Amino acid sequence: MEPDLTTAPNLLPVLEALQRREPIFHRPELGTTRRDFEAMTEPDFWEVGASGQRYSREYVLDVLEERYQQPFDDDWETSDFHCQEIAAENYLLTYTLKQGQRVSRRTTLWRHTAQGWKIVYHQGTLVAER
Template sequence: MSDMDLDHILRELAAREPIFHRREFGTSRADLERMTDSNFWQIGASGKVYQRGYAIETSLARYEKGPEPHDWPCRDFTITVLADRLFLLSYILEEPQRVTRHSTIWRRTDEGWKIVFHQGTATG
């Protein structure tokens, strides 16, 4: 894989972060199921582990409330190739009350990008 290809993948995945907060990629149950691997799980900034079903239900409830309270600004993206069609994307998320470092493992499939794993960690 060339650096140019990796730069393109970095831009493509960065546009999808933070996951579940970019409504342009879909807000229905079918959209969320399509974008998450069947074995998806995440570790929240609190350290709690959440499975796919919880992440989907929480996102659906948030989407019903209307627009996001802020624009979820992200910065300092990095990407690492983990295996064929498997990538680790890391970045910093600046929320109004805290700053967190996030990592998402993305898999490129024939159906599109799928989220395999996600973790958010408070930075201070």
């Protein structure tokens, strides 16, 4: 039932670079300010949350700005990374994120630009208990 999620050997450097950036917005070493998050995302970035709700870039930036104004616990674990190039300099990264008992499958569309890595789209889908 599961797909073969083996990253092509020529994409392993991209996979490694993107793994260091995921989960998005949970890496304080990459920034914690609105300006940092703006720099990480393309102007037309948007996401679909685990609820299925669509969120605009502005909404996500507002939430992140509020979240990082106070200390909070951010315990997570990632696994099952897979990367594929879907167009020139555009990469689909998928992985599993575990946050306590909450497990979700994550998908991020990344674009490599002259300014560095930019997030184009993100989605999280909760894994149903079996």
